[in-house]
Amino acid sequence: MKIRYFFYELSSPANEVRSAVTYILRSAHLFDAPNLLQSAYSKYLFSSLDSDFSENIHGEFDKVLQEVDRIERLEINSYVFEGQGFIHEINKKSVLFEHAIFGVCSHWPIWSCPLSHYKIAMQGWVKFLDFPKSLDREMIVDLPESDMAQIALFPPIMIAREESLDLKHD
Numbered sequence: 001m002k003i004r005y006f007f008y009e010l011s012s013p014a015n016e017v018r019s020a021v022t023y024i025l026r027s028a029h030l031f032d033a034p035n036l037l038q039s040a041y042s043k044y045l046f047s048s049l050d051s052d053f054s055e056n057i058h059g060e061f062d063k064v065l066q067e068v069d070r071i072e073r074l075e076i077n078s079y080v081f082e083g084q085g086f087i088h089e090i091n092k093k094s095v096l097f098e099h100a101i102f103g104v105c106s107h108w109p110i111w112s113c114p115l116s117h118y119k120i121a122m123q124g125w126v127k128f129l130d131f132p133k134s135l136d137r138e139m140i141v142d143l144p145e146s147d148m149a150q151i152a153l154f155p156p157i158m159i160a161r162e163e164s165l166d167l168k169h170d
Helices: 035-052 060-072 115-129 145-150
Strands: 002-012 021-031 078-082 086-091 094-099 111-114 138-142
Touching: 002 115, 021 035, 021 115, 035 086, 035 094, 035 111, 035 115, 060 078, 060 086, 060 115, 086 115, 094 115, 111 115, 115 138
Parallel strands: none
Antiparallel strands: 002 021, 002 138, 078 086, 086 094, 094 111
């Protein structure tokens, strides 16, 4: 599986008050993967990158990646990052995503991906943010196939709130 980071163009329509405006926006897409995984990664992981880490002005990327490193070194068991779009519950094996506004509901059940995929996606997004905005620029990163078994089913299964917060994955 691979993640493709790319730019796309979005134009706002012209009206009587203002002329049309064209924006160049960032995006990510999973490819070389089944459609269900592409949907899950887009809905949760890539949406969280865009909503929670659109910039690194306040050092959110750096803080989360430092905590991921501490988890990998077994200095801490887990870390919770509360973003604008998602709550990221990070442990040594996986990252659980809960919608920050709607919580756990039928449209936004809990979903998780392997910690390795999360870290690679985050690191790629950080690098991609530094790219000049251009429709002909893109970046592709590989995700380890060995961690595929750790990906939650999609669509996610509704689980009780108490179960969703249990980060013990030993």
